[in-house]
Amino acid sequence: MSRAKIPAAIGILAALGLLLFLLPLAGLIVRAPWNQALGELTDPTTTTALGLSLFCSLTATAIALILGIPLAMILARTRGTLRNVLRALTTLPMVLPPVVGGVALLLAFGRRGLVGSLLYQAFGIQIPFTTAAAVMAETFVAMPFLVIAVEAGLRSLDHRYEEAARSLGAGYWRVFVRVTLPLLRPAIFSGAVLCWARALGEFGATITFAGNFPGRTQTVPIAVYIALETRPEAAITLSLILLVVSVALLAGMRERWLGAL
Amino acid sequence: MRRRALAPLALFLVAACGLQSPAAPTRTALTVFAAASLQPAFDKIGKVLETSQNVDTTFSYAGTQTLVAQLTQGAPADVFASADTTHMASLQSAGLVQESKIFAHNRLEIAVAKGNPKGIRSLADLARPGLVVVLADPSVPAGKYAQQALAKAQVTVHPASLEQQVTGVLSKVALGEADAGIVYVSDIATSGKVDGVAIPDDQNVIADYPIAILKPAQNASGAKAFVDLVLAADGQAILKAAGFGGV
Numbered sequence: 001m002s003r004a005k006i007p008a009a010i011g012i013l014a015a016l017g018l019l020l021f022l023l024p025l026a027g028l029i030v031r032a033p034w035n036q037a038l039g040e041l042t043d044p045t046t047t048t049a050l051g052l053s054l055f056c057s058l059t060a061t062a063i064a065l066i067l068g069i070p071l072a073m074i075l076a077r078t079r080g081t082l083r084n085v086l087r088a089l090t091t092l093p094m095v096l097p098p099v100v101g102g103v104a105l106l107l108a109f110g111r112r113g114l115v116g117s118l119l120y121q122a123f124g125i126q127i128p129f130t131t132a133a134a135v136m137a138e139t140f141v142a143m144p145f146l147v148i149a150v151e152a153g154l155r156s157l158d159h160r161y162e163e164a165a166r167s168l169g170a171g172y173w174r175v176f177v178r179v180t181l182p183l184l185r186p187a188i189f190s191g192a193v194l195c196w197a198r199a200l201g202e203f204g205a206t207i208t209f210a211g212n213f214p215g216r217t218q219t220v221p222i223a224v225y226i227a228l229e230t231r232p233e234a235a236i237t238l239s240l241i242l243l244v245v246s247v248a249l250l251a252g253m254r255e256r257w258l259g260a261l
Numbered sequence: 262m263r264r265r266a267l268a269p270l271a272l273f274l275v276a277a278c279g280l281q282s283p284a285a286p287t288r289t290a291l292t293v294f295a296a297a298s299l300q301p302a303f304d305k306i307g308k309v310l311e312t313s314q315n316v317d318t319t320f321s322y323a324g325t326q327t328l329v330a331q332l333t334q335g336a337p338a339d340v341f342a343s344a345d346t347t348h349m350a351s352l353q354s355a356g357l358v359q360e361s362k363i364f365a366h367n368r369l370e371i372a373v374a375k376g377n378p379k380g381i382r383s384l385a386d387l388a389r390p391g392l393v394v395v396l397a398d399p400s401v402p403a404g405k406y407a408q409q410a411l412a413k414a415q416v417t418v419h420p421a422s423l424e425q426q427v428t429g430v431l432s433k434v435a436l437g438e439a440d441a442g443i444v445y446v447s448d449i450a451t452s453g454k455v456d457g458v459a460i461p462d463d464q465n466v467i468a469d470y471p472i473a474i475l476k477p478a479q480n481a482s483g484a485k486a487f488v489d490l491v492l493a494a495d496g497q498a499i500l501k502a503a504g505f506g507g508v
Binding site: 106110111112126128129210211212213214217226228229230 | 324326327329330393395398400420421422423424425433436437438439
């Protein structure tokens with residue numbers, strides 16, 4: 001079982017590909033204003049954006065869990081064309097440019113949108129420019145990651161445990177809470193982490209649908225974008241924070257994933 | 262199946278390449294970075310230059326502060342037109358611009374939905390609770406001017422969003438997501454989708470628009486032709502028609 005030797009050209013191209021990932025990271029780390037980092041970290045703009053991002057991304061993940069797990073259960077049960085259509089719809093936000101998602105959200109939930117106009121006329125509720133809009137944009141973009149992970153988990157589930165519990169007299173909800181959910185835990189966990197990471201990094205849909213206002217809709221990625229024009233040091237510091245979070249997630253996920261697979 | 266899915270992509274790529282194929286050899290390309298509010302006027306000036314001088318102008322419109330950030334990071338451009346003198350001065354001190362000339366003036370106006378359903382009459386009305394007001398970010402010239410006007414009128418506004426360019430404010434009002442926004446007179450004159458509420462002189466701010474040839478210009482003669490046209494009677498007439506005050 002000797003493998004063919006890899007030609008040098010492939011090695012060179014692979015190295016170039018790796019450099020494309022590594023150099024920007026190196027740029028971020030080398031150009032970071034380390035001596036000012038602490039000052040930037042405690043700056044109100046930074047802390048406000050961090051707090052808001054944490055709140056929005058965690059809320060989005062919670063909503064994704066509540067809505068996404070049932071959606072994954074339905075997906076795992078369906079077959080054929082229906083399943084293909086449902087799955088395409090659910091995964092669309094993963095491939096859709098986020099800014100298009102933002103425009104679509106605006107046309108659905110804006111003051112003149114399909115649903116938004118009814119909400120506005122009946123209750124005076126306006127969603128754009130609110131923190132709720134930022135959460136919705138993040139949920140829209142990030143929930144597919146959870147749905148896909150949980151659906152995969154459900155498909156590989158050994159249903160004999162559920163059948164055994166049912167034959168012993170447990171009702172549907174009891175089986176779901178005591179048997180299905182614990183079995184799904186690795187899938188739910190990795191799905192939720194991916195979903196949270198995607199929500200934390202959301203930019204395009206948020207700025208389009210929710211706008212930009214500190215403390216209300218200015219999440220960390222938007223603060224980075226805006227600060228780059230006026231206070232580049234703050235932009236680099238915030239970028240570093242997101243980078244550290246991402247690396248930590250990746251490091252944490254590896255073991256979980258290897259354990260789950 | 263897969264091949265069929267790729268066909269539109271291939272078609273698009275062919276079309277995109279076709280668009281980029283070089284034009285007649287005498288044609289020269291020019292890149293102009295201009296404040297977002299200049300788009301209606303500059304698009305027309307670009308067309309005039311295309312027919313008269315055979316210069317093919319590509320515009321990059323954005324908030325002045327965005328363009329300055331890009332230019333100081335080395336973005337290639339021949340001409341820069343700013344919505345304030347401060348940002349032009351920062352390019353000057355960065356050594357990217359030698360001299361600039363004021364070529365137009367603008368004033369602020371309140372943009373409201375067609376027919377002014379919320380009955381907005383003055384800057385003071387923008388402080389009304391429940392009103393959704395959108396402004397440009399204070400780092401954007403239009404946002405800075407709006408702050409100055411609101412300070413003169415002694416009005417405190419709680420904006421719903423701070424946009425990165427004045428045209429973002431305009432579109433939020435035009436889309437009906439915002440009840441009002443502070444934009445330029447020229448934005449309302451050319452938009453057609455919003456109505457304007459005038460701001461009296463004693464509360465208003467005059468915006469000076471400077472233009473300059475950038476030092477690393479690739480097409481210096483084209484850049485000069487563009488700046489000359491903007492300052493000439495033809496260019497000034499286009500700017501006036503778009504709601505700007507000439508010089």
